[in-house]
Every structure is written in C-alpha cells, then in structure tokens.
Amino acid sequence: MKKKTAAPKKTRNLEKSRKEILEAAFPLVFARGFQGVSIDDIVNQTSLTKGAFYHQFPTKLELGYALVDEVIKPMIIDRWIKPLESYENPLEGILKQMKTLIGKASPDELRLGCPLNNLVQEMAPVDAGFRDRLEASLTLWIDEMESHIKRAKKEGYLKNDVNTRHVAHFIVMTHEGFYGMLKGLHDPKAFDALFDSLKRYFQTISN
Known part of the structure; x- marks a missing residue:
C-alpha cells in the first residue's frame, strides 16, 4: 500500500x-x-x-466570498440538515431544531439575525459575486431540505399530493423569516406565535 x-x-x-x-x-x-x-x-x-x-x-471581497463558501455553507449543513438524519420523521427534527436554535436563543443572539440573511440583504443587491454565492447557499439549503422532505413522503408521513420542492422552499423561507421578525420586533415571545403557525402548516400536509 x-x-x-x-x-x-x-x-x-x-x-x-x-x-x-x-x-x-x-x-x-x-x-x-x-x-x-x-x-x-x-x-x-x-x-x-x-x-x-x-x-x-x-481583496476584502475575496474574504467575503470565502465567508459564504467556507463558513456559512457548512454552518447551514451542520445546523439545519445533518441533525435531521437522526429523525424517522424529518418534520419532527425541523421543529426541534427551530425550537432549540431559535426559540431558546438569547435576545442578544436574536438581535443579530441570521448571518446568511444579513448578507443577502446587505450585499446581494450591490455585488454580483456575493449574489451568486448567496444564491448558491440558499439553493444548497433548499436542495438538502427537499431530500429530507422526500424521505418523509416516501415513509408515509406526508400526503401524496404534497410538492416536496414547494415545502422545502417554504421551510427555508420560514427559517429566515423567523430570524428577520425576531430581529426586528425585539420580542423573543413572538417566536411562540410563529412556531405555532409552522406546526399548523405541518399538520395540513401530514398524513
């Protein structure tokens, strides 16, 4: 050898x-x-x-691109995707992760928002290099999320007519929306209302 x-x-x-x-x-x-x-x-x-x-x-821009590719992308996978592998029903894992990482976050953490969404708002409109990389990060998140939604559907946890791509888009948008609302409202208790709405949505698409 x-x-x-x-x-x-x-x-x-x-x-x-x-x-x-x-x-x-x-x-x-x-x-x-x-x-x-x-x-x-x-x-x-x-x-x-x-x-x-x-x-x-x-250049400073090269550093920014590396932050997206080498820090934020792996963070998405580690925080929001890999933990779902241990759940027979990925929807349960999604709710658990949101409860743990957002619902139990400190006000100081919530005040900062989501690093991906922050850069989307700040840099996507003004720099094509950032825009392409941020879009790739969001697409990766949606793709990986859809793989787990497909698994949930295959195992009979979701209704047959559920469009897994649409659900994946909605879940990622919900993650980002949670962070944006809690950052803007400065009220951690708002999480409960948002979380309850997500649970109700999951109930409508579940068997």
Missing part, C-alpha cells in the same frame, strides 16, 4: 492562517455587517500581519 504523504508544513501553515482569519472575520461581520468591518479590524483580532491577510485574500 502506498504511504500517504503528509501535507508540507508551508501548506499547513497557510491553511491555519486562512482559518484564523475566517474565524476572526465571521463574528465581526455578523455583528456589524460586511461593509461595517475593515481589514484592520479583522487583522487586529488575529496573530497575523496585514501582509499575511493579503496573501490569503487579495
């Missing part, structure tokens, strides 16, 4: 630097918006030089 060659040290260091920059940038952008954060703000939160930043990201 051919022995696997270890990654060169330089490559490992570059990967580590890139990860450090992204981990420093994400919370700043989440809290202030992409346009409200400077490269200096980000570099100051790392152990790196500005030169090391530019070696990884020649």
Whole structure:
C-alpha cells in the first residue's frame, strides 16, 4: 500500500492562517455587517500581519466570498440538515431544531439575525459575486431540505399530493423569516406565535 504523504508544513501553515482569519472575520461581520468591518479590524483580532491577510485574500471581497463558501455553507449543513438524519420523521427534527436554535436563543443572539440573511440583504443587491454565492447557499439549503422532505413522503408521513420542492422552499423561507421578525420586533415571545403557525402548516400536509 502506498504511504500517504503528509501535507508540507508551508501548506499547513497557510491553511491555519486562512482559518484564523475566517474565524476572526465571521463574528465581526455578523455583528456589524460586511461593509461595517475593515481589514484592520479583522487583522487586529488575529496573530497575523496585514501582509499575511493579503496573501490569503487579495481583496476584502475575496474574504467575503470565502465567508459564504467556507463558513456559512457548512454552518447551514451542520445546523439545519445533518441533525435531521437522526429523525424517522424529518418534520419532527425541523421543529426541534427551530425550537432549540431559535426559540431558546438569547435576545442578544436574536438581535443579530441570521448571518446568511444579513448578507443577502446587505450585499446581494450591490455585488454580483456575493449574489451568486448567496444564491448558491440558499439553493444548497433548499436542495438538502427537499431530500429530507422526500424521505418523509416516501415513509408515509406526508400526503401524496404534497410538492416536496414547494415545502422545502417554504421551510427555508420560514427559517429566515423567523430570524428577520425576531430581529426586528425585539420580542423573543413572538417566536411562540410563529412556531405555532409552522406546526399548523405541518399538520395540513401530514398524513
């Protein structure tokens, strides 16, 4: 068997630097918006030089694109898709995740909204690179959600006439709508009304 060659040290260091920059940038952008954060703000939160930043990201936009592709996309899968694999009826998992991640979130967390939706509102109208990547992230979310909705239908949890694509679109829109409403209303109790409406919708499409 051919022995696997270890990654060169330089490559490992570059990967580590890139990860450090992204981990420093994400919370700043989440809290202030992409346009409200400077490269200096980000570099100051790392152990790196500005030169090391530019070696990884020649422009601030390149950093923004990487945040979508390398941070937000995996976050969607980890938070909203993978947990559904452990539920025989994915609809139960969807409700559980929303209750846990949104319903039990602190007011400070809710005040920030959803990182994906924030960037859609801020950057999609003004930059094509962001717009394409954000659209791809939403499409990934819808595609993966539909795969679980199809599974629910196959197992007999949904009515035969249910359009799984439409349901997937609605669920993703609901996630984003929950965050937007709670961010705007500054009232965590509003979650209960929104959550009850989602449960009622699930009842109308379930067997």
